[in-house]
């Protein structure tokens with residue numbers, strides 16, 4: 001059965017030109033190259049963290065788990081998390097509500113979730129929920145960042161997605177009169193707490209591998225900084241000309257992705273791109289740039305991207321967690337810096353060069369001219 005699509009809900013630049021025949025979603029697209037599915041290592045959350053949370057632990061269990069995570073992070077930069085304890089009902093409800101909200105007319109979404117992009121002071125408090133499209137690069141307030149355009153045409157520099165950016169710290173102060181919005185808000189709040197639990201526990205398992213002292217351990221991962229991004233990747237009529245999200249690494253400590261069954265996420269490993277197969281009820285946990293620096297480059301933030309689809313829309317939800325605002329990251333490979341310094345540098349690079357240089361700018365080098 002073919003789904004009906006509501007192109008009025010797409011940002012105008014994503015709508016198909018009127019003369020293009022619309023292929024239905026069950027037709028096959030022979031032009032899309034197929035990549036190998038990445039055989040991503042699987043970690044059982046419950047087994048791993050139950051040991052880390054007990055007073056009396058079985059040393060063997062704990063070290064097996066820690067070694068597994070650090071080996072996986074060294075080799076892959078990501079793993080698949082199973083047995084994570086988030087209910088399937090919650091995952092399905094979020095997806096269902098997100099679908100409903102994304103299918104509202106584009107103008108309505110813009111009006112409902114406009115971000116306050118201006119601020120009278122230097123302290124920018126993020127809008128609890130903002131709507132964006134065409135780029136995942138946002139200012140701290142949640143508005144799309146104006147980036148320098150590369151040599152490509154407009155079409156190629158557009159990233160084919162729209163999303164809601166959710167600041168978890170602000171979410172509990174918000175209440176909507178509208179039932180759909182209020183239910184979505186409270187589902188996200190619950191999901192955000194669950195993600196905070198997962199990130200905290202995973203970080204705890206890695207603590208000794210990272211050789212963190214008590215202060216660093218407390219400030220290097222701050223659940224108060226947590227963000228959610230709910231994405232819809234609209235159907236794209238010329239998928240070979242653009243990306244849902246172009247190749248990048250995440251700036252976070254950890255990112256946790258839940259994707260629907262459409263597929264499209266790809267990771268780079270050993271000079272090759274792999275598809276990350278959508279498997280229901282599993283989460284993908286990525287290393288971000290902050291964790292790379294904290295680990296003295298023992299773990300590397302993973303390069304990934306999202307492919308667009310000609311026939312189907314794709315939904316995903318990402319959780320991103322960062323160090324505390326004032327935490328100074330000490331590393332043998334980088335000059336000391338805070339996440340705020342890093343974010344400011346990334347925003348500057350995107351505005352001026354159009355590309356994220358990332359950790360390279362913070363690299364410790366005796367030759368300061370390079």
Ligand SMILES: O=C(O)CCC(=O)C(=O)O
Nearest residue numbers: 231257259265306316318
């Ligand atoms: O949609 C996805 O699967 C990944 C999103 C992503 O990479 C990001 O938001 O940084």
Ligand SMILES: [Fe+2]
Nearest residue numbers: 248249250304
């Ligand atoms: Fe990402």
